[in-house]
Amino acid sequence: MDIVYSPDHRLHNGRFEMKDGEFTPCHECPDRADRIFEALKDNADFNFLAPDADASAVIRQIHSPDYVAFLETAWPKWMDFKGTSNPPDAFPLIFPNRSRNVHAPSSIDGLLGYYALDTGSPIMSGTFDAARTAASCALTGQRLVTTGGRTVFSLSRPPGHHATHDAYGGYCFFNNAAIAAQGFLNDGAARVAILDVDYHHGNGTQDIFYERSDVLVVNIHADPSSEYPFFWGARTEIGAGTGAGYNLNLPLPAGTDWPAYAEALGQACAAIRKYAPDALILSFGFDIFHGDPLSRFLIGTADFRRIAGMIAALKFPTLIILEGGYAIDGLADNVLSGLTGFLETE
Numbered sequence: 159m160d161i162v163y164s165p166d167h168r169l170h171n172g173r174f175e176m177k178d179g180e181f182t183p184c185h186e187c188p189d190r191a192d193r194i195f196e197a198l199k200d201n202a203d204f205n206f207l208a209p210d211a212d213a214s215a216v217i218r219q220i221h222s223p224d225y226v227a228f229l230e231t232a233w234p235k236w237m238d239f240k241g242t243s244n245p246p247d248a249f250p251l252i253f254p255n256r257s258r259n260v261h262a263p264s265s266i267d268g269l270l271g272y273y274a275l276d277t278g279s280p281i282m283s284g285t286f287d288a289a290r291t292a293a294s295c296a297l298t299g300q301r302l303v304t305t306g307g308r309t310v311f312s313l314s315r316p317p318g319h320h321a322t323h324d325a326y327g328g329y330c331f332f333n334n335a336a337i338a339a340q341g342f343l344n345d346g347a348a349r350v351a352i353l354d355v356d357y358h359h360g361n362g363t364q365d366i367f368y369e370r371s372d373v374l375v376v377n378i379h380a381d382p383s384s385e386y387p388f389f390w391g392a393r394t395e396i397g398a399g400t401g402a403g404y405n406l407n408l409p410l411p412a413g414t415d416w417p418a419y420a421e422a423l424g425q426a427c428a429a430i431r432k433y434a435p436d437a438l439i440l441s442f443g444f445d446i447f448h449g450d451p452l453s454r455f456l457i458g459t460a461d462f463r464r465i466a467g468m469i470a471a472l473k474f475p476t477l478i479i480l481e482g483g484y485a486i487d488g489l490a491d492n493v494l495s496g497l498t499g500f501l502e503t504e
C-alpha cells in the first residue's frame with residue numbers, strides 16, 4: 159500500500175490547547191504522525207511517497223480566498239501585534255456568536271475569533287505550511303487512487319474534518335478530505351463518498367458539501383448533544399436543496415462497543431453501496447479507541463481491522479486520510495490494525 163507522508167507536519171506543533179478551562183498540552187501533536195511513521199517505515203507492506211501535488215489551487219476551490227489569506231498571514235500579523243519575533247501561539251479571544259452578520263475586523267486578535275470555531279486550535283509559525291502540506295498529501299493520494307485504483311493512505315496532520323469553507327477549529331485548518339473529494343471530481347469522478355469514522359462529527363466536511371449531491375457525506379460519531387462539536391451532527395441533518403438526502407449522520411451514545419458500532423457501520427456501508435461512488439474517502443479517526451483521552455467509545459485495536467474490512471469489502475477505489483487519534487501509545491498499533499484490514503481485502 160502506498161502511504162503519502164511528509165515530515166513537514168512537524169511545522170505545526172502547538173504548546174497548549176484550551177481544554178475544559180485549562181491550558182493543557184496539545185493532544186494533536188507531531189508525535190502522533192512520527193510514531194505511526196516509525197512503526198510502519200520498515201514494513202514491506204507499505205511504500206512511502208512524498209507529496210508531489212501542490213494543493214494550493216484545490217484548497218481555493220474548497221476554502222474562501224479571505225480565509226486562506228487569513229491563515230497565510232495570521233502568524234506575521236500576530237508577531238507584529240505582540241511586538242516580538244517569538245510570541246506565544248495565537249488564540250482567539252472573542253467570537254461573533256449567533257447574533258448578527260458581521261464583517262472581518264482589521265486587527266489579528268479580532269480576526270482570530272472571526273475565523274475560529276473554538277479555543278482548542280493554536281496557530282503558530284508553521285501552521286499554514288503544515289496544513290497546506292497535509293492537503294498536498296491528501297491530493298497526492300487522491301491522484302494515486304485515480305490513476306492506480308488501489309487503496310492509498312495519507313499519513314498527514316493537522317487533521318481536516320472540522321475545517322469549514324471559511325473557519326478553523328478542532329485542530330483542523332484545511333479540510334483534507336474535502337480537498338481530496340474535489341480532486342477526484344476535478345479528475346473526472348461524477349460521485350464521491352466520504353465516510354468519517356472519527357469519534358467527533360466532521361462538521362466541516364458536512365457543511366462544505368451540505369447542498370451538493372456529487373459528494374455523499376456519512377458520519378458515525380459521538381452524539382453531539384454531549385460531545386464536540388456540539389452544534390452539528392444530529393440525525394436530522396440530511397442535507398439541503400440539491401444535497402437533500404446526501405448527508406447521513408449516525409450519532410452513537412457513550413459506551414458504544416464493537417457490536418453497536420458494527421451495526422451503524424453496516425448502515426453507513428449500505429448507504430455508500432447504494433450511492434455507488436466512483437471513489438471513496440475514509441476520514442479515519444482513531445479516537446474511537448477505548449484508550450483515547452477524548453473518547454467514550456469502547457473500540458479495541460482489533461476492531462480497527464474489522465472496521466477496515468467492512469469498508470474494503472465495498473471495493474470502491476479508496477483514499478484513507480488520518481483524522482484524530484490521541485492515545486499516543488496505542489496509535490501506531492491501531493493504524494496498523496486498520497491498514498491491515500485493507501491489505502487483507504485488496
Ligand code: OKP
Pocket residue numbers: 177178278317320328329356357358386443445452481482483
Ligand atoms: C478533533 B478531531 C474535550 C474537549 C475536546 C476538541 C476536540 C477536537 C477533536 N472536553 N476538544 O479528532 O476530530
Ligand code: ZN
Pocket residue numbers: 356357358443445482483
Ligand atoms: Zn476526533
